[in-house]
Amino acid sequence: xxxxxxxxxxxxxxxxxxxxxxxxRVIVEGNCTLTALGERIRPIAAELxxxxxxxxxxxxxxxxxxxxxxxxxxxxxxxxxxRPRYLFVRPEHERLFDRLEETWTPPSEATPDRLWPIxxxxxxxxxxxxxxxxxxxxxxxLVLEIKYLAGHPSRIPWREISANLYRTGAQALGIxxxxxxxxxxxxxxxxxxxxxxxxxxIFIVNxxxxxxxxxxxxxxxxxxxxxRSGSSMTAQLGxxxxxxxxxxxxxxxxxxxxxxxxxxxxxxxxxxPLVVLWTSAVALIGGMTVAEFQxxxxxxxxxxxxxxxxxxxxxxxxxxxxxxxxxxIALISCHFGLRIKSNxxxxxxxxxxxxxxxxxxxxxxxxxxxxxxxxxxxx
Amino acid sequence: xxxxxxxxxxxxxxxxxGNHVVHENIGLCVQRGEVLTLVGGSGSGKTALMRQMxxxxxPAQGTVKVFGEPLRDxxxxxxxxxxxxxxxxxxxxxxxxALSVYDNIALPMRELRTLDEEMIRDLVMLKLEMxxxxxxxxxxxxxxxxxxxxxxxxxxxAMALNPELLFLDEPTAGLDPELSExxxxxxxxxxxxLTFTIIMATHDLDTLVALSDRVAVLADKRLVALxxxxxxxxxxxxxxxxxxxxxxxxxxxxxxxxx
Numbered sequence: 001x002x003x004x005x006x007x008x009x010x011x012x013x014x015x016x017x018x019x020x021x022x023x024x025r026v027i028v029e030g031n032c033t034l035t036a037l038g039e040r041i042r043p044i045a046a047e048l049x050x051x052x053x054x055x056x057x058x059x060x061x062x063x064x065x066x067x068x069x070x071x072x073x074x075x076x077x078x079x080x081x082x083r084p085r086y087l088f089v090r091p092e093h094e095r096l097f098d099r100l101e102e103t104w105t106p107p108s109e110a111t112p113d114r115l116w117p118i119x120x121x122x123x124x125x126x127x128x129x130x131x132x133x134x135x136x137x138x139x140x141x142l143v144l145e146i147k148y149l150a151g152h153p154s155r156i157p158w159r160e161i162s163a164n165l166y167r168t169g170a171q172a173l174g175i176x177x178x179x180x181x182x183x184x185x186x187x188x189x190x191x192x193x194x195x196x197x198x199x200x201x202i203f204i205v206n207x208x209x210x211x212x213x214x215x216x217x218x219x220x221x222x223x224x225x226x227x228r229s230g231s232s233m234t235a236q237l238g239x240x241x242x243x244x245x246x247x248x249x250x251x252x253x254x255x256x257x258x259x260x261x262x263x264x265x266x267x268x269x270x271x272x273p274l275v276v277l278w279t280s281a282v283a284l285i286g287g288m289t290v291a292e293f294q295x296x297x298x299x300x301x302x303x304x305x306x307x308x309x310x311x312x313x314x315x316x317x318x319x320x321x322x323x324x325x326x327x328x329i330a331l332i333s334c335h336f337g338l339r340i341k342s343n344x345x346x347x348x349x350x351x352x353x354x355x356x357x358x359x360x361x362x363x364x365x366x367x368x369x370x371x372x373x374x375x376x377x378x379x
Numbered sequence: 380x381x382x383x384x385x386x387x388x389x390x391x392x393x394x395x396x397g398n399h400v401v402h403e404n405i406g407l408c409v410q411r412g413e414v415l416t417l418v419g420g421s422g423s424g425k426t427a428l429m430r431q432m433x434x435x436x437x438p439a440q441g442t443v444k445v446f447g448e449p450l451r452d453x454x455x456x457x458x459x460x461x462x463x464x465x466x467x468x469x470x471x472x473x474x475x476x477a478l479s480v481y482d483n484i485a486l487p488m489r490e491l492r493t494l495d496e497e498m499i500r501d502l503v504m505l506k507l508e509m510x511x512x513x514x515x516x517x518x519x520x521x522x523x524x525x526x527x528x529x530x531x532x533x534x535x536x537a538m539a540l541n542p543e544l545l546f547l548d549e550p551t552a553g554l555d556p557e558l559s560e561x562x563x564x565x566x567x568x569x570x571x572x573l574t575f576t577i578i579m580a581t582h583d584l585d586t587l588v589a590l591s592d593r594v595a596v597l598a599d600k601r602l603v604a605l606x607x608x609x610x611x612x613x614x615x616x617x618x619x620x621x622x623x624x625x626x627x628x629x630x631x632x633x634x635x636x637x638x
Contacts (some may be wrong), residue, residue: 026628034541035464041493068573069509070494073501095572099505185498343476360543 002150012064012071014047025058026051032064032071041074050076058086061093072096084215093116111255135335141257142265142331148258160263161270163333166227168264169271173278176224180279183216184286192294201295205302208287214377217280218318219366222325225268225275226358230333233264234354237337240346246338255339271324273319280318313377321369328365385447386411386544386576387432392441394427401427403600414570416587420595420618425580426470428597429546432578434458435530445544446471463491466537469547471553472529474521480507480532481517487539506535510565527558532567534611538569547579551586563589584623584631596622608632 012030017087019025051057060069061075076097083097113119149156180193214278237260240246246256284306291297336354340346387409391467394402401424409415417425430436431443434450443450445461453461474483484503488494494502509515510531521529530550537545550566563586570577570590581587587594587608594611596604598618604611612623612632622628 035543037493039493040497069505070498070502070541073498077498077501091573099508100501341522343520345477352546 010065010066011040012044014044014051014070016051019058023058024054024056024154025027025060027060027063029063030065032067033368034068034070036066037071044328045078048075049080052079052084053208055085056086059084059088061087061089064090064093066142067093067096069096069099089124089246111309119369131335134339135331137319138257138261138331138335138338142262145255145262146256149262155258157259157263160259161267164263164267165271168225168268169275172225172228172271172275176221176275176279179224180217180220180283184212184283184288185284185290187211187216188287188290189294192277192291196295202305204277204287204291204295204297205305206309208284208291209275209306210314210378212283212287213280213310213318214314215318215366217283218276218325219322219362220283221272221276221279221322222315222329222362222366223359224279225272226329226362227355229268230329230358231351231355233333234328234337234351235347238340238350240337241340241346242342242344244342261330261334263340264334266340268326268330269323270326272329273322276318276322293303311377317369317373321366324369325365328361332358332361384411385409386445387578388447389428389432390442391575392428392443393439394431394436395439397501400600402438402597405597405602407595407602407605408506409576409578410593412574412614414574414579414590416591416594417578417580417597418582418587418594420622423597424600426548429548429578429580433465433546463540464542465486465544465546466540466542466625468530468537468548468550469535470549472521472533474533476521476531476534479518479520480512480524483521483532484536484539487536491540493573499552502539506538507532507605509538509569510535524542526553527555527562530554530562534562534565538573541573541575544574545575545577547577547581550579551581551583553631556585559583559586559601566590584628588631 010030012028012032015027015029017025052139064071072093083101089097186202188208192201192204195201195204195207237246244302246322249256249259288297288299288302291302292299333354336357340350385408387407387507389405392402393400393407401422417428419425427436427507431438432445434443437451446464448457448461460561475486477545478486481503484506485499488499488502503517504514507514512528512531512535516528517525522531524532530553534550537541547566547635551562554562567590577590579586579590591608593606593610594604595602596611596614596616596619598616603616604619606614608623611619623632
């Protein structure tokens with residue numbers, strides 16, 4: 001088999017001879033194809049351009065066994081993109097050169113503008129504006145859908161809501177528990193070392209209680225859910241765009257906002273406070289375990305001190321953050337999902353943007369809550 | 380030595396998806412330089428057989444030899460060499476949506492690492508000319524193109540390395556009759572210019588009659604007929620009489636003066 005390939009693929013050779021009449025000629029032999037040329041393409045190109053400097057040379061291509069367009073282009077470029085004065089070629093190969101003579105040149109790329117920094121900045125501002133408008137429109141649409149559903153309760157997409165609730169809530173319990181527990185352990189360990197210096201063991205309850213219930217629990221849950229469920233929502237809508245499923249829904253008269261987006265927003269709005277509660281609880285358990293080992297504070301004592309140390313309004317604040325963050329994550333993910341164009345590049349880019357934006361927005365929401373409720377639950 | 384002239388050799392091939400048997404003991408030899416068409420009803424495993432020839436799927440039993448060597452047990456270099464000698468036109472084109480038309484065709488050439496960028500440019504423009512795509516479209520993205528253009532550009536990409544073996548999966552599916560006729564004549568001219576072997580799966584009788592040298596009919600999990608169109612239509616089998624000798628089939632065959 002190998003010998004057969006070798007036989008049919010003997011590579012191209014250039015031979016310079018001087019005929020009986022004293023006229024120099026170059027005879028090209030062998031296979032002038034891309035596969036036969038392989039690595040030898042550069043040396044042959046160099047050899048060709050060397051010969052091409054002599055215009056009186058006769059080129060004899062009649063000995064070529066096979067030639068494809070790669071071979072023709074190689075010769076053509078060797079000749080400096082023109083036909084040599086004396087060329088002998090078989091008619092079936094003539095056609096390749098005819099085509100090269102009339103070959104089209106590619107349209108030139110647009111040269112970069114000198115004002116590009118301003119252009120880039122302007123485009124970024126417009127893009128931000130576009131996103132804001134898009135989000136507001138989406139929210140408005142959802143409000144209209146809710147109004148519609150209030151009049152037609154039979155149209156409420158229960159099944160979609162419950163599926164999303166399961167996917168974003170129940171399936172997120174494992175990862176949020178693991179991360180929450182570890183953060184609780186680390187926080188408790190580091191704080192207890194500091195508190196031991198001052199002999200203020202008891203304040204571990206205050207530190208853990210306030211930081212976990214008011215701040216860390218909701219934030220950890222929101223960031224994990226943004227990464228986990230937000231990316232999946234964006235990718236799902238994006239792939240539905242690529243496979244034209246979104247268009248199929250539109251032609252069936254099923255609005256995206258009612259059947260795809262509203263269930264996601266409602267489900268995440270319901271699931272998030274529960275995930276927040278769960279994460280905070282597991283983080284506290286982690287903290288309690290370390291407090292028992294490190295400081296000798298029993299869990300019974302810890303739990304009985306907790307209501308005194310942490311006002312219950314902190315819990316409501318944490319849950320409230322959960323609801324707002326959950327709905328914001330779902331809205332942003334859906335917004336980016338619907339913007340995806342039907343190509344793979346856009347899908348990846350859209351998912352990244354969605355996750356980055358969701359996490360940023362979650363932290364901004366947290367900051368806003370901190371400012372507004374600065375005098376709630378802290379004494 | 381007819382056996383040595385096989386560019387693809389399939390022997391005792393069984394395919395199974397779960398409990399569903401698709402092929403039973405299929406043997407086939409694709410001759411160098413011919414156009415072989417695989418036909419069969421939906422689910423008869425045309426595409427599965429083609430994917431096995433490409434090495435995208437492994438048969439449950441049996442061997443597929445491409446260029447005389449089995450697809451399995453090859454090292455990286457051998458696989459790459461084999462791939463460079465095959466071109467595939469996928470049913471929906473499978474152009475890379477992140478790359479422009481130009482880059483889609485240039486990609487296999489760049490991967491060779493022996494061609495410089497200027498030569499690649501000339502070659503890409505030649506290929507575009509060959510499939511009759513105006514250079515204005517070179518910088519467009521696949522999402523901006525019509526179905527017919529995507530097919531033609533996909534053909535240009537499949538032809539980028541001047542393969543010896545070309546696989547066409549439903550080359551005219553999704554094209555209007557005029558476009559598909561143009562596409563068929565395009566493939567025909569290219570085949571006469573650049574002599575390569577074509578393996579094609581199609582449902583379209585016009586395409587089949589216009590292009591094929593030989594036809595392989597898959598039905599009842601087996602290869603029920605193999606030969607020229609004339610030989611195949613004389614084979615007695617329910618699928619063949621339905622497919623070729625139905626109302627539409629008769630018309631096509633009569634138009635091409637085969638009946």
